Amino acid sequence: MDEGRLSAAPATPVAAGSPALLLIAHGSRDARHAATVADLVARVRALRPGLDVATAYLDHCAPRIPQVVSRLGSAAVAVPLLLNRAFHAKNDIPAALRAAGATLPTADVLGPSPLLLAALDRRLAEAGPELASAAVRARTGVVLAAAGSSDPAADAATRAVAAQWRRTRGWAAVEVAYASAEGPRVPDALAALRRAGVRRTAVAPYLLAPGRLPDRIAGAAADAGADLLAEVLGAAPEIARLLLTRYDAALTELRTAPALTA
Template identity: 85%
Template sequence: MTALLLIAHGSRDPRHAATVAALVDRVRAQRPGLDVATAYLDHCAPRIPQVVGRLGAAVAVPLLLNRAFHAKHDIPAALRAAGAGLPVADVLGPSPLLLAALDRRLAGAGLDVASAGVRARTGVVLAAAGSSDPAADAATRAVADEWRRTRGWAAVEVAYAAGTGPRVPEALAALHAAGAARTAVSPYLLAPGRLPDRIAEAATEADLCADVLGAAPELATLLLERHDEALRTSRAIPALTA
């Protein structure tokens, strides 16, 4: 069975690695017998060169929501430098499973997401990290549009924790201007850390703030889907040659 090499960004915040470990446990539980390894781009160990040497056949699966700089440049470069010509899966977004995970986190924060009436009165801020890549920001806005369309929210506004673009308070003001009777902030982020903390601190005027996506079962399913898709398409990153 072809292994799954989960490549995460890494963080100095220990909650990040703990969340990745919990997500890996969910992946293993969903597919017993699959060899699942983890490597980090920065801050955490092990790094990619420490892991790829002990793996046989494997697919590299980025733990990333959008195709921004890390997906386009950092991960391919790190794999090449490690001499690993592995198939590389696509990033996680967009996917209906991500929308289901966002729903799960809002429900966990106390919102009755099963009620169409509640959804119709609720405006949601989809709070992302922010990116200097216009395509990545456009992808996040597309997720927000799809989430509003498929769930019937009163409105969904995008906000960013870093970079340019609206912040959470601005997005909340836009929701109230659009007529939302209730507001919620939903972090479009994978693990706890500095940026999610910044979003939570800025969400004091919202009626509720959800948790990060974390080790949601939908994410584990999605990682396995990306692994299987990459096996079928075999999009390998060529290894460096001397």
């Protein structure tokens, strides 16, 4: 499936007998996190009328995974609301599902995907409509500001997203920064852009919902004099479509696996 063309796709009614989509989010003490997840779920439901979409959280928010699994039983596909395959995807979610007695098929994480790049484009264009111009993008350096991870593979995946975004969109440069863990911070990345000769700078949070880390990124961007600051990815339409793409892929794998085994 060409994910890059999904942004114009119409709503698709759910097929009879389709399992529920169990969206598993991290959770946060910040009320904006759960509100963003709720907005995203509403978009998913609008794109796939009739699909049972449930939400469970790993921490801080309710409902938790055991509560939701007890209602859904085995008729669900778990879809992590995560950008990279780091600790939460590799350990926390599988452990929480096992502890709940669930053996649900689990979709892949959201990244990488052309739809993530499209969502990043959307948020930056909202902050600076002039970025629709290829000539302006060619003069603009961007900081892709992620949460950061202790997993080297996850950080490598973020750097690959940055490289693809620069290559396909024509930015003057794209530097990666992290809000936690080790690695360059937003001021370091902005300084690197300026040393490379970029005079117009933008910061794009590579994060799904508001909270402590996005606020840290925003504060650092302001203090370091970034020209533009995008919002988090949030309930962008591209993210809703990407969740359904991951759900559909997991469902196809589930349905074809017995035939392949046979």
